[in-house]
Amino acid sequence: MAQLWKGRFKKELAKETNDFNSSISFDSRMFEEDIRGSIAHAGMLGAQGIIAKSESEKIIAELGVILDEIKSGKLAIDMEAEDIHTFIEGELTARLGETGKRLHTARSRNDQVALDIRLNLRKEIEEIEGKVKALIEVICKKAEENTDAIMPGYTHLQRAQPITFAHHIMAYAAMLCRDLDRLSDAKRRMNICPLGSGALAGTTYPLDREAVAKELGFDGITLNSLDGVSDRDFCIELAAALSLIMVHLSRFSEEIIMWCSWEFKFVELDDAFSTGSSIMPQKKNPDIAELVRGKSGRVFGDLTALLTVMKGIALAYNKDMQEDKEAIFDAVDTVKMCLTAFTPMIDTMTVLKDNMRNAAAKGFINATDCADYLVGKGLAFRDAYKATGELVALCIDRGVTLETLPIDAYKGVCDLFDDEVYTAINLEKCVADRLVAGGPSTESVMKQIDTARAFIKIQIILKH
Numbered sequence: 100m101a102q103l104w105k106g107r108f109k110k111e112l113a114k115e116t117n118d119f120n121s122s123i124s125f126d127s128r129m130f131e132e133d134i135r136g137s138i139a140h141a142g143m144l145g146a147q148g149i150i151a152k153s154e155s156e157k158i159i160a161e162l163g164v165i166l167d168e169i170k171s172g173k174l175a176i177d178m179e180a181e182d183i184h185t186f187i188e189g190e191l192t193a194r195l196g197e198t199g200k201r202l203h204t205a206r207s208r209n210d211q212v213a214l215d216i217r218l219n220l221r222k223e224i225e226e227i228e229g230k231v232k233a234l235i236e237v238i239c240k241k242a243e244e245n246t247d248a249i250m251p252g253y254t255h256l257q258r259a260q261p262i263t264f265a266h267h268i269m270a271y272a273a274m275l276c277r278d279l280d281r282l283s284d285a286k287r288r289m290n291i292c293p294l295g296s297g298a299l300a301g302t303t304y305p306l307d308r309e310a311v312a313k314e315l316g317f318d319g320i321t322l323n324s325l326d327g328v329s330d331r332d333f334c335i336e337l338a339a340a341l342s343l344i345m346v347h348l349s350r351f352s353e354e355i356i357m358w359c360s361w362e363f364k365f366v367e368l369d370d371a372f373s374t375g376s377s378i379m380p381q382k383k384n385p386d387i388a389e390l391v392r393g394k395s396g397r398v399f400g401d402l403t404a405l406l407t408v409m410k411g412i413a414l415a416y417n418k419d420m421q422e423d424k425e426a427i428f429d430a431v432d433t434v435k436m437c438l439t440a441f442t443p444m445i446d447t448m449t450v451l452k453d454n455m456r457n458a459a460a461k462g463f464i465n466a467t468d469c470a471d472y473l474v475g476k477g478l479a480f481r482d483a484y485k486a487t488g489e490l491v492a493l494c495i496d497r498g499v500t501l502e503t504l505p506i507d508a509y510k511g512v513c514d515l516f517d518d519e520v521y522t523a524i525n526l527e528k529c530v531a532d533r534l535v536a537g538g539p540s541t542e543s544v545m546k547q548i549d550t551a552r553a554f555i556k557i558q559i560i561l562k563h
């Protein structure tokens with residue numbers, strides 16, 4: 100297909116140049132945005148008297164036909180074209196002749212591509228927001244079912260204090276709520292229309308930029324024409340928000356992988372969301388979680404690629420910027436794919452409450468509560484801490500737990516102990532007493548669930 104810019108050239112483009120220069124293989128996914136942008140532009144050109152109303156109407160009608168034909172498969176996108184903008188304009192001109200050639204009045208591919216990416220990513224963000232919300236809801240549902248599932252909470256991967264499975268996974272709901280907030284924030288700044296920036300210096304035609312922006316659902320128009328065509332902050336911001344989603348999914352995946360191991364056995368994945376080994380018949384592997392953890396690297400790579408492409412280019416548009424699309428589209432596609440597989444994996448996994456409870460019983464995770472019990476009897480926390488440490492050492496020597504250590508042994512370390520200590524260190528009570536906002540008690544976790552659910556609906560700032 101012919102280039103749009105042939106006038107001053109005497110030779111045909113070398114095949115190698117065309118292959119290297121072309122972006123159609125990765126920008127054809129923006130065909131709808133390109134056409135919708137052109138329809139809005141053509142309408143404005145007609146309304147402003149820049150081209151004849153009758154020609155504007157013909158262009159709009161034919162662009163609508165082209166859109167329908169591409170969608171239905173009747174019209175195939177020519178992969179030899181330089182880019183999607185060239186293809187659509189070429190197709191229009193092939194059909195309308197002279198009239199088709201008027202579409203590009205007062206426009207450059209530089210503001211056109213900036214527009215198309217914004218429109219495309221706006222749509223993608225909305226899809227990703229839906230998927231993140233679905234995951235948050237699945238987490239809330241799983242949490243609701245497991246407010247009584249006592250498990251050890253960890254620091255340094257060492258058993259630390261008693262929590263519940265519900266409390267643990269609601270931490271991920273909190274992270275994902277922030278992710279939603281970041282996505283909508285990125286969308287807010289992205290939703291500004293660059294059309295009218297021209298190649299870099301605006302245009303002499305009497306455009307109505309505001310009308311085009313309004314028609315395309317933007318909240319306003321870009322401030323400066325050089326920035327309008329050479330800003331890709333919105334790609335970088337989105338890639339950063341997507342990277343953080345991947346950090347969160349990757350951390351969650353790591354825990355799922357550990358919890359599936361025989362060493363933990365806190366959860367069992369549904370057969371439909373696990374894989375086997377070709378040689379070891381006993382294996383059931385958490386491949387989805389591992390792949391999500393692995394794919395996080397791709398998205399971080401996409402972010403790094405975007406930052407690197409943009410960091411050294413003089414204003415305004417440079418062809419380097421064509422590299423934006425593969426990176427941001429890969430990040431978008433990867434996150435969508437990960438969320439699509441991850442959410443039903445969480446939804447269908449079985450929580451093995453007894454195994455969690457057994458692990459909780461063995462790690463002295465009520466030691467802080469034991470010390471707090473002595474504080475309640477008037478001892479200073481540091482002394483209570485030391486006495487409890489001695490008790491733990493004694494338990495380890497004897498191969499028992501704080502729950503099964505006889506009262507005489509307690510009294511031998513500190514005479515403030517009496518039988519009530521067994522109630523104070525009961526794990527169910529330890530969790531139930533942690534009524535503090537944000538804590539693991541059922542009341543507190545239910546409040547967290549309610550807040551996360553409300554957040555999904557209205558996206559207020561997440562706080563207790």
Ligand code: ARG
Pocket residue numbers: 122126181182208209212416418420421
């Ligand atoms: N395919 C190009 C891109 O994605 C479109 C803009 C071309 N502009 C230009 N001046 N060559 O960046």
